[in-house]
Amino acid sequence: MSKISLKHSGGKVVSLNSPTTEPNENDVAFKLPNADGSDGQAIVTDGSGNLSFGSVAATRNLIINGAMQVAQRGTSSTGNLYQTIDRIRTSSGNLGSINLTQSQQQLASSDTPYSSGFRYFYRAALSGAGTVNANGYIGISQRLEAQDIAQSGWNYTSASSNITLQFWFRCSTNQTFYGILETSNGTPYSYPFAFTASGNNAWTKITKTIPGNSNLQFDLNADRGLKVGFTPWYGTDYTGSKTADAWSPYSGSAEYPDYASTWLTAGASTFDITGVQLEVGSVATDFEHRSFAQELNLCTRYFQKLQPTTVGGANDNPIAVMANFTTTHAYGRIPFFNGIMRTGPSLTTSGCSYYANTNSYTGLTFAVGGQSESSMEVNVTASSGNWVTGHAGWIRGGSFELSAEL
Amino acid sequence: MTQSKLYKLRKNPLTDKISCISRDDGNDRFTIIPINESNTDYQEYLAWVAEGNTAEEAD
Numbered sequence: 514m515s516k517i518s519l520k521h522s523g524g525k526v527v528s529l530n531s532p533t534t535e536p537n538e539n540d541v542a543f544k545l546p547n548a549d550g551s552d553g554q555a556i557v558t559d560g561s562g563n564l565s566f567g568s569v570a571a572t573r574n575l576i577i578n579g580a581m582q583v584a585q586r587g588t589s590s591t592g593n594l595y596q597t598i599d600r601i602r603t604s605s606g607n608l609g610s611i612n613l614t615q616s617q618q619q620l621a622s623s624d625t626p627y628s629s630g631f632r633y634f635y636r637a638a639l640s641g642a643g644t645v646n647a648n649g650y651i652g653i654s655q656r657l658e659a660q661d662i663a664q665s666g667w668n669y670t671s672a673s674s675n676i677t678l679q680f681w682f683r684c685s686t687n688q689t690f691y692g693i694l695e696t697s698n699g700t701p702y703s704y705p706f707a708f709t710a711s712g713n714n715a716w717t718k719i720t721k722t723i724p725g726n727s728n729l730q731f732d733l734n735a736d737r738g739l740k741v742g743f744t745p746w747y748g749t750d751y752t753g754s755k756t757a758d759a760w761s762p763y764s765g766s767a768e769y770p771d772y773a774s775t776w777l778t779a780g781a782s783t784f785d786i787t788g789v790q791l792e793v794g795s796v797a798t799d800f801e802h803r804s805f806a807q808e809l810n811l812c813t814r815y816f817q818k819l820q821p822t823t824v825g826g827a828n829d830n831p832i833a834v835m836a837n838f839t840t841t842h843a844y845g846r847i848p849f850f851n852g853i854m855r856t857g858p859s860l861t862t863s864g865c866s867y868y869a870n871t872n873s874y875t876g877l878t879f880a881v882g883g884q885s886e887s888s889m890e891v892n893v894t895a896s897s898g899n900w901v902t903g904h905a906g907w908i909r910g911g912s913f914e915l916s917a918e919l
Numbered sequence: 920m921t922q923s924k925l926y927k928l929r930k931n932p933l934t935d936k937i938s939c940i941s942r943d944d945g946n947d948r949f950t951i952i953p954i955n956e957s958n959t960d961y962q963e964y965l966a967w968v969a970e971g972n973t974a975e976e977a978d
Contacts (some may be wrong), residue, residue: 594966842932856957861950878978880929881939881951892932916950918959 547557550739550918557913560796574801576600576655576741577811579680579789581617581633585809586819586914589616595918598635599812603916605637605651607748608777609644612650613637618785625716626681626787630802634681634787637745649748651777653786656919658855659698667793668804670726670836678741679720679797681788686779691747691757691769694723695740699730701763705770718788718797720797726760735919736856741791744769745784748779813851817858819913831907833891837900839870843881844859844892845915854919857884866909867893869900886917926964926974937977940964 516530542562550556550566554645557567585598590596591612593604603615618636626634638652668674678692695703704726710717712762731738753767759843776782788800803811819833835845860881867874874895882890893908900906929951931938942950942960952960968974 622946679958753942796963838933844933855951857955859950859958859960860950861944861948863946863948878929879949879951880931881953882933884955916960 516747516856536788539898549626551874558796560794572801572802572803573790573792573798575791575793576789576808577659577815578808580631580800580802580808581635581787581788582805583812584617585812585816595816597915598633599809599816600655600658601635603637603652604652604654605664606733607646607649608639608651608746609642609646609649611643612640614640620758620787621792622769625718629788631655631681631787631800634785637915638782639647639777639782640778642682642780643746643774643782645774645778647748647750649746649777651784652742652747653744653784653820654740654742655789656737657739657741657791658919659732660734662738663733665793667725669729670727672727674725675722675793675795676725677720677722677792677794677797678716679788679800680743680786681716681791682708682710682743683714683783683785684721684745684776685708685714685781685783687715688773688774688775690746690770690784691742692719692721693740693744693768695763695768696729696731697737697739698732700728701842702726702728702760703763703768705757705768706758707757716785722795722797724760728760741789743784743786744772745782746774747772759784760918765842776905797798810852814853814855815826815918816917817851817854819847819915821911823911830866832865832911833908835869835891835893835906835908836869837902839902840900841896841898842892842894843867843869843900843906844890845890847891847915850887850889850915854886855919856886856906858915858917860889861914862911863914865908865913866910867895867906868909869898869906870904872899874898889915911914925972926967928974928977930977933940 514531516528518526518528546565556564564595581598584597587809591614597615605613617634618634667676688707689707691705693703693705704723706721707746708719747809752769752771755767755770790800833845835843837843862879878894880892923935927941929939929941942951955961
């Protein structure tokens with residue numbers, strides 16, 4: 514082992530030492546920056562040995578809930594779109610007489626990502642062999658706000674500025690699959706790329722570095738700007754003449770090159786993902802593990818579930834307090850959401866009743882009056898009632914769900 | 920073929936004006952959709968209308 518020694522006038526030595534183990538393949542060379550950086554900056558690499566002073570981002574991962582740990586809606590569903598893991602959208606259809614179950618699963622300690630700090634993964638599971646239909650599709654994605662990409666630090670109109678995606682992947686029957694980056698603003702562009710596991714049921718870490726392109730546009734608003742997608746299956750209505758590893762105008766009839774149907778038709782196939790990270794730069798850095806609370810707070814910008822009280826013996830389980838306006842109509846307000854949501858949300862009610870003047874009423878009709886990104890007026894109406902005007906009542910049981918998903 | 924059962928217009932009882940759209944999701948689940956062009960549920964409703972469908976009138 515060799516070293517460069519710098520001897521202090523007092524006699525002690527500070528040294529730079531070669532690594533303990535030999536470099537894997539080629540010689541490694543580092544080129545120092547030609548000027549000092551600013552206060553608080555660190556030396557960073559561009560992945561090619563060129564060092565410079567730069568800021569190390571406090572949050573690198575543009576993907577929310579990439580470790581699949583938050584699942585406010587539930588852990589398993591045969592439904593479509595947002596049903597289980599927060600921020601993960603599953604879209605499927607025309608697969609024949611089978612179901613697709615999306616779920617949050619726990620990793621076993623023997624699973625490779627476990628030792629990197631992951632405990633959960635997303636699974637898309639087929640109930641049996643699917644039918645190869647031209648209009649069949651299964652897509653898994655996260656949609657990101659345009660303003661978050663615009664201000665990410667990625668110089669996305671430059672072909673020499675990169676963004677890097679990484680994820681852990683496992684499937685029961687291996688084949689070539691495709692992922693995609695797809696823009697929404699201006700003329701939509703997409704960048705499909707192929708990926709494959711190292712074998713059946715083998716966790717494989719996929720990394721993909723994607724350059725910018727002069728045609729990309731991300732507006733400064735909270736609408737959809739970029740989709741990051743992983744696709745187990747697309748029929749030929751959506752595939753065709755499309756070049757992978759290049760940006761080109763988005764086409765709904767040719768999102769990817771044609772798909773093999775090996776996975777779809779193999780039987781009760783599974784498609785697992787975790788550790789999804791999208792970051793500015795050319796290097797896939799270590800996954801940015803966030804606490805459950807941090808990740809949940811990011812998720813509540815898009816979805817919140819207001820549940821009745823379950824602690825303290827509150828047998829009336831109120832969700833929202835209302836004021837009777839007529840004998841059958843009351844109104845109230847959810848005064849503060851749990852943080853500012855992306856936009857004025859939809860309200861989904863399930864199993865709620867209204868308690869007023871010592872009686873409980875079901876068969877309610879809800880309506881939303883005024884609303885903002887942080888509060889909402891809620892109206893409730895019953896087909897019959899004897900509510901006393903000016904008295905208070907409360908919504909109880911069931912749940913209120915607020916959704917401002919992309 | 921057009922459908923009219925999935926979506927229903929809803930009035931704000933205080934103003935008697937259409938303030939939102941309800942969607943019957945089944946299993947006693949109802950989604951109240953605000954008239955808000957940035958809300959993706961409302962965007963889906965508009966796309967549904969653009970396909971020639973009509974929501975049920977408000978009571």
